[in-house]
Amino acid sequence: MEHGAPTIQMKFTEEQNALRETVAKFAEEEMAPILEEMDEKEEFPQKTVQRMKELGFFGVPIPEEYGGLGMGKVGYCIMLEELSKFDASHPAILGAHTSLGMTPLHYYGTEEQKQKFLVPAAKGEKLMGFSLTEPHSGSDSGSLKTEAKAEGDYWILNGNKIYVTNGKEADQIVVMAANDLKLGSNGGISAFLVEKGMKGFRLGRCEKKMGLHGTSTAELIFENCAVPKENIIGGVGRGFYVAMTALDVGRVSLGAGSCGGIWGALNVSLNYANNRMQFDAPIVQYQAIQFKLADMAMHLHALRTMVYQAAAFQDGLGYDPTKWPRSDRLKKSRDSAVIKCLGSEWASKAVNDALQIHGGIGYIRGTPIERAYRDARISEIFEGTNEVQRMIIAGDLIGRGGFVP
Ligand SMILES: Cc1cc2nc3c(=O)[nH]c(=O)nc-3n(C[C@H](O)[C@H](O)[C@H](O)COP(=O)(O)OP(=O)(O)OC[C@H]3O[C@@H](n4cnc5c(N)ncnc54)[C@H](O)[C@@H]3O)c2cc1C
Known part of the structure; x- marks a missing residue:
């Protein structure tokens, strides 16, 4: 391409x-x-x-x-x-x-x-897992404080990371740490491949969560953890770009997840509304119910188109970021932000509407829609909150002087 x-x-x-x-x-x-x-x-x-x-x-x-x-x-x-x-x-x-x-x-x-x-x-x-977030560095990920100091053939890592998905089970984790605290995101962060069992690396607290109950969300503790120099990914000081490129891929795939989530909400709602009788008719005959179903279908249709276009675009770029023209990199990041943000908000609306269509039973523990409602919320928060996505989209608009398709 x-x-x-x-x-x-x-x-x-x-x-x-x-x-x-x-x-x-x-x-x-x-x-x-x-x-x-x-x-x-x-x-x-x-x-x-x-x-x-x-x-x-x-x-x-x-x-x-x-x-x-x-x-x-x-x-x-x-x-x-x-x-x-x-x-x-x-x-x-x-x-x-x-x-x-x-x-x-x-x-x-x-x-x-x-x-x-x-x-x-x-x-x-x-x-595998991926560890960027720290107690005092979330949306402002360039301000992370876990430090990496060069010593002979190793980098010595010290600090605490939090909220790592797969953190408890992962064998290999990409950990972002500061090779130079003064430089921050602009050359001061490197990506390290840390393996389970490395001396000085241990698991901390595992969080209890509202949803996503099949995943671990873990704290990782580094106390003089010696990581071999050959485990730096992308070169010293390139870690922020490495992390942002990975997040661009993740945000489109989160959009694919939102497509599935909306499909699930629509499917169970349609089935329930066809069978639930109130006022001597299936509730699917009431326009208040139909409009909720129509919104889910509209959003699903639009989101699928955006997700697969963006995925195909990323495939077309190839796997060497040094060869990507600047305009393509900007488009990739903007489109990923749009998909992540819209997809997660549409998925949250879909499960909320689906729960409403189910009435009281939708609120009862153990029903698929109750679980889906708790699970969906996180997509507006992780891989960059939706406020951060809007910052990326607005930054692109301002930087390029308007909307560039
Ligand atoms: C279940 C779960 C799994 C996760 N998995 C991972 C993982 O695998 N790896 C990893 O590294 N991290 C992971 N995270 C962390 C997640 O990415 C962060 O929680 C998220 O980026 C937000 O950071 P924060 O929680 O520190 O919120 P903050 O950054 O403190 O934000 C608080 C609020 O302020 C808003 N805000 C902040 N700055 C601005 C601004 N400039 N303008 C407007 N609003 C602003 C935010 O949008 C948010 O609403 C996970 C989190 C959870 C809960």
Whole structure:
């Protein structure tokens, strides 16, 4: 694809349709039946995660030469859309592993790093995580304080990271730390590949959450943790760019998750509204109900178009960020922000409306819509809050002097 050319992709290939069918079958037959128990017990779903590894879901966008399925971002979005029709935890585990954990290695890793860390991750032998957030550095991620000091052949890491998805189970984590506190995001942050079991690295507190009960959200503690120099991804001082590139991928895939979430809300609502009788008629006959269903359908239609266009655009860019023209990089970041922000707000509205359509039973613990309502809210917060997405969109508008398609 020529850089800058508009990319329209809504007709899927046979291979992409086959992937969708495989994921849909797994989601319906193996994942859906365990969700109520997973949510209640608040446990990482070991068995279904193992099955996802066997089915190749851990390496969907990664080229075959590096152990993946070679199906690019479009394939990755197909997988997340299908899983998200039923659940948000399994997609979040895969999202932290894939877009946030593996993208840095895939886009910025040396050949040696790819062979050592990316190949086992894509094959599902190693689970990954991504650690940027700290107690005093959330939206302002460039202000992080975990420090990395060079000492011989190592970087010595000290500090606390929080809210790391997969933090408890991950074998390999991409950790952002300051090589120079004074420089901040502009050359002062590096990305380090930290392996479970490294001396001086330990798990801290695991959070109890409103939703996403199948995922761990963990604190990571670094006390003089010696990370080999060859574990820096993308070079010293390049960590902020590495993190932002990974987040651009993650934000489009979150949009794919929102598509699945809206589809799920619409599907259960339509079914319920067709069967629930009030005032001697199925409630689906009332316009107040129909308009909620119509909103879900409109949003789903618009979001799917945006997600697959953006995924195809990212695939067309290739995997070497140094070759991306500035205009394409700006478009990629702006489009990712638009999709993440709109998708999460539309998904929240869809589950809220779906709960209303269900009336009292929608509020009862253990129903799919009650779980979906608790799960959906986080998408407006993580991978950059929606306020941060609006800052990116406004920054693009101001920087480029108007809207550039
Ligand atoms: C379940 C879960 C999983 C997570 N997984 C990960 C993970 O795997 N890795 C990781 O690194 N992090 C992860 N996070 C962290 C998440 O990305 C952050 O919580 C998020 O970026 C917001 O940061 P914060 O919580 O510090 O909020 P703050 O940055 O303190 O923001 C508080 C509020 O102020 C608003 N705000 C801040 N600055 C501005 C501004 N300039 N203008 C307008 N409004 C502003 C925010 O939008 C927000 O509404 C996770 C969090 C949760 C809850």
